[in-house]
Amino acid sequence: MFFKGINPSQEGPSKTPRRARYSDFSFQRPKPEDPRPTIRIYNLGCQDLSPFDFSRPILWRRMPTALRKVASSIPVFLVNSRQMDAIYPPSRKTILVDETILEYCREVAAIPLEVEDGHNFPQKLLFLSLLKGKEFSSRWWGETYEPFVAMGLYLPEPPELQRILERSPENMGTGKGIRSQEEAKQVLQNHQCPVIFLCCERIYKTAESERMDPNLVLDMVYYHELGHALLDVEESLWDTSEDPYKAPFGRIIEESAANWIAYYCFTGKEAGLVQRLIHRQPMEYQGYAAFEEAPVLFFGKEQVYYHLLRKDQRLIFLLLGEQEVMCSFESIFLSFYWRRPAWFYQSWPAIWHAEPVISLHELDLHWAGQGAIHITVPMSGPQPSALYQTIQHKWGLWSRPTASPEERAKLNMLWWVAYKELGAPREKKGYYVFPLSFLVFAYYLLLRGAFS
Amino acid sequence: MDSKFYEALPATIYNLGSCAARCLDFTREELWARMSTPLRHKAVQIPVFLVNEAQMDILYPPERRKVIDPENAKDWREKRRNPDNPATWQDLDPSSSDGKGPSPSWSRYKRIVAMGLYVCNPKAPSEVLAKAECKDDSPPTGVLGFSKAEKACKHHKGPHIYLCCERIVSFAKEKGIDPNLVLDKVYYHELGHAVLKGVRCFEKPEDDPYLETWGRIIEESAAEWISYVHFRGREQLLVRKVLMKDKPAEYRSCVVFHRIPLFPLPMAEPNNWDENTQQGIRSGLRSFYEGWMDQKFPWGTPGPGKSFYEVWMTQKLPWVIPSTGMLSLVKGTLLEDWVRGKLFYMRERQEWKEYKDLLIMDLGRWVGFLSLPLWDAWVARRAFFLFFGYPSWGAVKVTTNPKTLIRHRALFTSFMASLNLSAWRAYKELGAPREPEYVIPLEEFAAALINLSSQAYVF
Numbered sequence: 001m002f003f004k005g006i007n008p009s010q011e012g013p014s015k016t017p018r019r020a021r022y023s024d025f026s027f028q029r030p031k032p033e034d035p036r037p038t039i040r041i042y043n044l045g046c047q048d049l050s051p052f053d054f055s056r057p058i059l060w061r062r063m064p065t066a067l068r069k070v071a072s073s074i075p076v077f078l079v080n081s082r083q084m085d086a087i088y089p090p091s092r093k094t095i096l097v098d099e100t101i102l103e104y105c106r107e108v109a110a111i112p113l114e115v116e117d118g119h120n121f122p123q124k125l126l127f128l129s130l131l132k133g134k135e136f137s138s139r140w141w142g143e144t145y146e147p148f149v150a151m152g153l154y155l156p157e158p159p160e161l162q163r164i165l166e167r168s169p170e171n172m173g174t175g176k177g178i179r180s181q182e183e184a185k186q187v188l189q190n191h192q193c194p195v196i197f198l199c200c201e202r203i204y205k206t207a208e209s210e211r212m213d214p215n216l217v218l219d220m221v222y223y224h225e226l227g228h229a230l231l232d233v234e235e236s237l238w239d240t241s242e243d244p245y246k247a248p249f250g251r252i253i254e255e256s257a258a259n260w261i262a263y264y265c266f267t268g269k270e271a272g273l274v275q276r277l278i279h280r281q282p283m284e285y286q287g288y289a290a291f292e293e294a295p296v297l298f299f300g301k302e303q304v305y306y307h308l309l310r311k312d313q314r315l316i317f318l319l320l321g322e323q324e325v326m327c328s329f330e331s332i333f334l335s336f337y338w339r340r341p342a343w344f345y346q347s348w349p350a351i352w353h354a355e356p357v358i359s360l361h362e363l364d365l366h367w368a369g370q371g372a373i374h375i376t377v378p379m380s381g382p383q384p385s386a387l388y389q390t391i392q393h394k395w396g397l398w399s400r401p402t403a404s405p406e407e408r409a410k411l412n413m414l415w416w417v418a419y420k421e422l423g424a425p426r427e428k429k430g431y432y433v434f435p436l437s438f439l440v441f442a443y444y445l446l447l448r449g450a451f452s
Numbered sequence: 453m454d455s456k457f458y459e460a461l462p463a464t465i466y467n468l469g470s471c472a473a474r475c476l477d478f479t480r481e482e483l484w485a486r487m488s489t490p491l492r493h494k495a496v497q498i499p500v501f502l503v504n505e506a507q508m509d510i511l512y513p514p515e516r517r518k519v520i521d522p523e524n525a526k527d528w529r530e531k532r533r534n535p536d537n538p539a540t541w542q543d544l545d546p547s548s549s550d551g552k553g554p555s556p557s558w559s560r561y562k563r564i565v566a567m568g569l570y571v572c573n574p575k576a577p578s579e580v581l582a583k584a585e586c587k588d589d590s591p592p593t594g595v596l597g598f599s600k601a602e603k604a605c606k607h608h609k610g611p612h613i614y615l616c617c618e619r620i621v622s623f624a625k626e627k628g629i630d631p632n633l634v635l636d637k638v639y640y641h642e643l644g645h646a647v648l649k650g651v652r653c654f655e656k657p658e659d660d661p662y663l664e665t666w667g668r669i670i671e672e673s674a675a676e677w678i679s680y681v682h683f684r685g686r687e688q689l690l691v692r693k694v695l696m697k698d699k700p701a702e703y704r705s706c707v708v709f710h711r712i713p714l715f716p717l718p719m720a721e722p723n724n725w726d727e728n729t730q731q732g733i734r735s736g737l738r739s740f741y742e743g744w745m746d747q748k749f750p751w752g753t754p755g756p757g758k759s760f761y762e763v764w765m766t767q768k769l770p771w772v773i774p775s776t777g778m779l780s781l782v783k784g785t786l787l788e789d790w791v792r793g794k795l796f797y798m799r800e801r802q803e804w805k806e807y808k809d810l811l812i813m814d815l816g817r818w819v820g821f822l823s824l825p826l827w828d829a830w831v832a833r834r835a836f837f838l839f840f841g842y843p844s845w846g847a848v849k850v851t852t853n854p855k856t857l858i859r860h861r862a863l864f865t866s867f868m869a870s871l872n873l874s875a876w877r878a879y880k881e882l883g884a885p886r887e888p889e890y891v892i893p894l895e896e897f898a899a900a901l902i903n904l905s906s907q908a909y910v911f
Binding site for chain 2: 210211212213267268269271272273275276279289452
């Protein structure tokens with residue numbers, strides 16, 4: 001879909017080309033005349049459905065265009081907490097960003113820009129490699145996060161039906177527009193399509209403890225899962241060795257994107273309540289507001305030449321080992337990346353406005369006094385590529401951004417999906433989408449989510 | 453279904469003993485809808501305590517009980533120009549010399565300034581709880597009662613926001629406006645302080661630049677600007693004409709916060725400026741800020757006859773500003789060297805290079821201009837583009853359509869403010885170093901805020 005010119009069998013690690021499940025990523029606010037999506041809801045094991053109303057028009061009226069198509073094609077199954085625990089993949093019941101990492105993040109974020117040059121370099125490099133998934137210990141999420149995370153689940157394929165049925169109760173709740181367990185069985189047996197599970201018990205409990213309307217929490221969880229569905233690719237990477245979700249950086253980007261989608265559907269006080277729910281989730285989920293602020297692919301190859309000769313290469317060999325450096329072309333450029341992206345992203349002034357106005361020229365002026373060389377476009381040497389120029393225009397690096405926030409978020413999502421289409425390669429193979437961009441972007445999301 | 457679910461608000465709000473809280477409504481949609489995402493993000497994180505006047509007087513830190521009387525600010529600019537005996541910060545803010553006591557005019561401004569308070573490291577003295585009133589009263593919808601407030605006040609670590617409902621309500625009654633509007637304004641202002649806070653609080657209290665007069669001016673005008681821009685239309689007018697009019701000078705200076713630029717920090721390698729250099733840079737900055745609003749562009753520059761500020765606001769050309777014209781603002785001062793060396797050299801060179809390439813690549817189109825000497829041709833090209841738009845980027849066009857001018861105005865208004873805000877925040881994140889290379893540009897920026905706002909006829 002996105003990389004027609006590339007032969008994946010040669011370039012990418014995956015032999016089989018993947019495709020995005022959905023091609024429409026437009027997040028325009030829906031118009032009143034837009035068609036209503038047909039949402040299919042089946043009750044598999046919820047006893048009490050009285051607090052919830054699935055026939056509210058607001059449930060689908062809030063959905064942007066992109067989500068409506070997804071909502072029409074994916075069935076929703078209501079389950080109880082025992083069923084949810086049974087189908088929830090154990091590898092996903094972890095939090096990757098714990099207090100230690102956060103404290104470390106805090107230290108990194110508090111490092112004055114000027115002293116970043118020398119002695120902090122190894123630390124930061126180590127941190128980036130941690131985000132990449134090496135030496136990273138996963139932790140069981142425990143009781144703190146379970147009520148706020150395990151409320152919904154998106155699965156690319158239906159789970160084993162028996163595991164759900166043996167945990168279903170005797171008498172089940174009914175509601176308007178909710179189909180029965182018999183129909184659910186048929187759907188789960190006959191179709192090999194993606195499915196969404198919502199745990200109504202947990203949603204109700206969370207709403208009760210937070211004193212919120214359960215329907216609001218339900219809508220937020222549903223939109224979040226639809227977001228995961230939108231970002232998935234055919235022949236999913238789900239829980240394979242290639243799944244980027246297993247590495248911290250993948251999880252941060254994926255969950256932040258899904259939360260951006262959920263948050264985007266709400267306005268006003270409801271949006272505030274959704275932000276409050278998100279605030280109770282683990283750190284990986286907090287980058288939602290920053291997701292539209294900065295481009296994933298800002299660091300084009302143009303800049304690499306410029307800084308390549310300026311930094312000491314030896315430290316990389318010390319830290320990563322010779323073999324890895326040799327096989328990973330891109331880690332040679334870490335000497336450039338370790339400093340600039342963090343610095344650039346930290347100083348990104350978009351945080352002040354709902355509608356960010358950015359000009360890197362002005363940032364250059366601002367940084368010139370700090371001894372920075374020109375970082376936006378090289379003064380001499382090759383002209384920036386078309387892709388690079390497009391990014392500059394869309395994100396308004398020279399003047400007002402030509403793209404709206406939803407368009408910018410959409411672009412980041414497209415790049416993320418494109419990366420998955422390529423089989424989520426961990427090493428650069430000669431195309432533009434390379435993992436270090438995502439690594440740095442995840443680092444940015446983490447910092448902005450944790451400290452703003 | 454139980455209706456208690458619907459009580460939840462995005463922020464956690466406690467009533468710590470305020471009777472007037474029942475006059476305020478936190479469930480209004482517009483209170484939360486006006487906020488931008490980062491501001492609401494802060495609101496979700498920081499608990500709010502509603503207090504009465506006596507409690508607020510205990511909570512308000514003694515070292516923060518300082519205000520600048522607008523009367524002092526009026527002629528301070530003139531006095532400061534006096535070469536023999538220039539006015540100092542003490543003349544503007546007499547209490548800043550002893551450091552401890554409150555300003556002489558604090559009692560006059562207390563009820564306006566101490567309506568809200570943001571504290572980074574809260575300490576809950578027991579006398580605050582003892583002064584609570586209306587404990588058994590049912591709090592307004594969504595607000596948690598005294599027993600929960602007491603617990604949270606003792607155990608919640610991290611920043612707190614205190615709002616004095618009695619003062620908010622009485623002030624609104626006196627001015628004849630809706631108390632909820634005053635509440636929103638004060639709440640956004642305190643959230644603005646939260647947004648401006650860096651990664652961590654200052655460990656040593658004396659590091660906080662808020663204790664300096666210039667630091668207080670920048671911090672308060674920045675927070676006031678953040679709260680001000682969240683209102684639109686009639687409400688914005690009310691906020692400016694009614695709420696901001698009677699405030700001390702540092703709050704009023706927010707009306708020019710988005711109009712003057714703060715210079716990059718530090719301006720040079722720290723601890724490298726001797727006494728003479730410091731004086732030279734100071735006078736350079738002063739003449740820069742004086743000329744920024746008034747001085748006109750000379751002929752041959754992109755905006756002949758317009759002031760720098762006008763050109764900045766009306767043209768969508770960020771790179772026009774560092775042209776030769778700007779140097780005239782700082783001519784004869786040490787800042788001129790700094791400007792040439794640090795900021796503009798690269799850009800000039802870049803443009804010249806581009807133009808040279810253009811001539812070589814595109815001879816036919818520019819053959820008319822080639823009869824001129826090259827340098828003049830460059831100036832002529834700039835004048836030409838001023839009227840006919842720019843070739844390289846479609847979005848950049850000079851227009852005479854007043855509607856578009858207004859849009860550009862809004863664009864650059866928020867843009868310069870965003871640069872100033874991020875620079876101030878970054879300075880605090882550095883630990884607020886006090887070397888002259890940091891402090892001098894900040895001091896002059898604060899002085900310009902006071903000077904230019906004391907002459908603004910917007911209230």
